[in-house]
Each structure stands twice: as structure tokens, then as C-alpha cells.
Amino acid sequence: MHPPLVELHLHIEGTLEPELIFDLAARNKVTLPYADLADLKSRYAFTDLQSFLNLYYANMAVLLTEQDFTDLTRAYLRRASAAGVRHAEIFVDPQAHTVRGVPLAACINGVAAALRTSESDFGLSSALIVTFLRDRPAAEAFDMLTELVAMNAPIVGIGLDSAEVGHPPVDFIEVFDLAHAHGLKCVAHAGEEGPPEYVWQAVQLLEVSRVDHGIRSLEDPLLVDYLVQHNIPLTVCPLSNVRLRVVDTLADHPLPAMLERGLTVTINSDDPAYFGGYIDDNFTAITDAFALSADQLATLATNAIHAAFITDARRAELL
Numbered sequence: 001m002h003p004p005l006v007e008l009h010l011h012i013e014g015t016l017e018p019e020l021i022f023d024l025a026a027r028n029k030v031t032l033p034y035a036d037l038a039d040l041k042s043r044y045a046f047t048d049l050q051s052f053l054n055l056y057y058a059n060m061a062v063l064l065t066e067q068d069f070t071d072l073t074r075a076y077l078r079r080a081s082a083a084g085v086r087h088a089e090i091f092v093d094p095q096a097h098t099v100r101g102v103p104l105a106a107c108i109n110g111v112a113a114a115l116r117t118s119e120s121d122f123g124l125s126s127a128l129i130v131t132f133l134r135d136r137p138a139a140e141a142f143d144m145l146t147e148l149v150a151m152n153a154p155i156v157g158i159g160l161d162s163a164e165v166g167h168p169p170v171d172f173i174e175v176f177d178l179a180h181a182h183g184l185k186c187v188a189h190a191g192e193e194g195p196p197e198y199v200w201q202a203v204q205l206l207e208v209s210r211v212d213h214g215i216r217s218l219e220d221p222l223l224v225d226y227l228v229q230h231n232i233p234l235t236v237c238p239l240s241n242v243r244l245r246v247v248d249t250l251a252d253h254p255l256p257a258m259l260e261r262g263l264t265v266t267i268n269s270d271d272p273a274y275f276g277g278y279i280d281d282n283f284t285a286i287t288d289a290f291a292l293s294a295d296q297l298a299t300l301a302t303n304a305i306h307a308a309f310i311t312d313a314r315r316a317e318l319l
């Protein structure tokens with residue numbers, strides 16, 4: 001058996017399962033543009049990141065109250081616990097909710113309420129990372145971060161997600177400078193659909209301590225050397241990469257090459273309700289596709305424990 005699982009790349013809105021979408025729509029009297037569950041489920045064939053994001057944002061229409069965010073988060077924690085996850089760092093996209101008129105506090109407090117009792121309820125520790133939408137103005141992210149700091153939001157760090165190409169990390173330097181100044185951890189999606197140059201910017205200009213996805217880094221040998229030398233972990237999401245056509249098939253995934261090059265790779269689920277599986281499903285899929293050895297699986301699990309934003313005492317418990 002490998003060490004306990006740690007999840008470092010998980011969008012809480014990406015755990016919104018079709019059944020919960022219908023339940024919350026009924027509770028909140030939201031009319032869905034789908035005839036029924038089967039109709040909704042027929043729309044999960046994505047061609048690229050944007051085609052997924054369109055459905056991901058549309059389905060958020062059912063998330064309105066603090067309770068909705070708590071219920072969503074509890075459902076994820078229950079599923080993660082069953083998968084053997086012992087620590088989870090969870091992304092939330094507040095701008096995707098505030099633009100619809102949902103108060104920032106309802107979103108943050110709703111998720112935080114579930115995370116506060118994750119240990120006693122589900123046996124896993126947790127932390128919250130606010131991700132900013134790179135296809136919206138950086139000034140909006142800056143203002144929201146200022147507000148989050150003022151309300152003393154229980155967040156461990158910030159990240160950057162949404163449509164990558166055309167929205168380089170360099171645009172968000174001021175936001176990340178502010179986060180660093182407040183002692184927040186910093187991560188960013190880069191090198192998913194975007195070029196290696198975006199990964200360079202994330203590590204050198206935003207000074208992130210982890211890169212989310214980062215699989216296109218392999219196209220730039222000097223970048224790979226840099227990531228290895230600086231021991232910067234990559235939170236890789238294999239099933240996501242297949243479903244968003246970043247790779248053709250799982251067999252084409254660069255995971256073995258990444259391990260071979262000595263990169264600190266971790267395995268994560270990204271948006272499990274949309275991409276065909278949770279972290280355990282991702283581990284099963286890569287084990288089957290690449291006949292990974294017990295040692296390789298243990299390395300992947302241990303990498304995540306080392307990459308987590310936790311105390312040394314908690315790290316020692318997990319190792």
C-alpha cells in the first residue's frame with residue numbers, strides 16, 4: 001500500500017455532480033436548461049478547456065446560498081474520505097459566484113464551514129485556496145483579495161485558473177505580490193493549454209510554490225531542469241487532460257516522462273464530476289495505463305505529502 005492520499009488540485013465547483021445540480025435547482029427554484037438528468041449528462045463530451053468551462057460556469061447557477069456551498073463541500077469530503085484522502089487543499093472560484101450576485105461571504109463561509117469540521121466529520125484535514133479567474137480583469141482579483149484579507153478569510157493561499165491561452169501570468173503580478181505580502185501561499189494553473197513560457201512566468205514572476213498541471217513544461221528542457229532544481233511540484237490531473245483533449249489518450253500522457261525527468265509530480269482529480277473520476281479513479285487509470293510499480297505509486301503519493309501546505313507535524317503524521 002502506498003502512503004495516504006493527498007489532493008492538491010481540486011476545484012470544489014468541479015465536484016458538483018449532475019444529481020446534486022438537479023437537487024439544488026429544485027431547492028432554489030432555479031430552472032435548468034436541461035430536459036432531464038440524461039440530457040445534462042449528454043453534454044459532458046468536451047473538445048477543449050473552454051468547452052468544459054462553459055458548462056462548468058453554467059451549472060454554478062444552482063449555487064446560491066451559504067448552505068449550498070456547505071452541502072457541495074461536504075459531498076466532496078465524503079467522497080474523498082471514501083477514496084482514502086487524508087488531506088485536501090481545495091480551490092474555490094469566488095468571482096464565478098459574485099458576478100452572479102452571490103455574496104462573497106456566502107461562498108467563502110459556506111465552503112469554510114464544511115472544511116472546519118472535515119477532520120471530525122470525515123477524517124481528513126483540509127485547507128482552502130482562492131483561485132482567481134485569469135480571463136477576468138486583474139484589478140477585480142486584486143480588489144477581491146483585498147476584501148478577503150479584510151474579512152480575515154480562512155484561506156491558506158491563492159491560485160489562478162480559467163481560460164489560459166491569451167491570459168498570461170504576467171498580468172497578475174500585483175495580485176500575487178499582495179498575496180505574498182500577506183504570507184499567503186501561491187499556486188497557478190500554467191502549461192495546461194498554454195505554452196512553457198506561462199510556466200516560466202508563474203514560477204519566476206508570480207513566485208508560485210506549485211504549478212497546477214504544467215504538463216507542457218516538457219516542451220522546454222531548460223524549464224524542466226529549473227523545476228527539478230528548485231523542486232517545484234506539478235499537480236497533474238491525468239483524467240482531466242484526457243477529457244479536455246490536452247492529450248489524445250491516457251497512453252499518450254507524459255506522466256512517465258515527467259517521472260523519468262525527476263519532476264515532483266502529484267496526481268489529482270481537478271474537476272472529478274466532469275472528468276470521469278475522483279483521485280482514486282485517477283490512480284487506478286494511470287496504474288493500468290502505465291503498469292506503474294508500487295515504488296512509483298508510493299513516490300507519487302509521497303510527493304503530494306511533501307508538496308502540501310501543512311505543518312511539519314501534520315506531514316510527519318501522513319508520511
Ligand code: HPA
Pocket residue numbers: 011014049056161162163164189192240270271
Ligand atoms: N483549468 C483551468 N481552469 C479550470 C480548470 C482547469 O483544468 N478547472 C476549473 N477551472
Ligand code: ZN
Pocket residue numbers: 009011161189212270271
Ligand atoms: Zn484545475
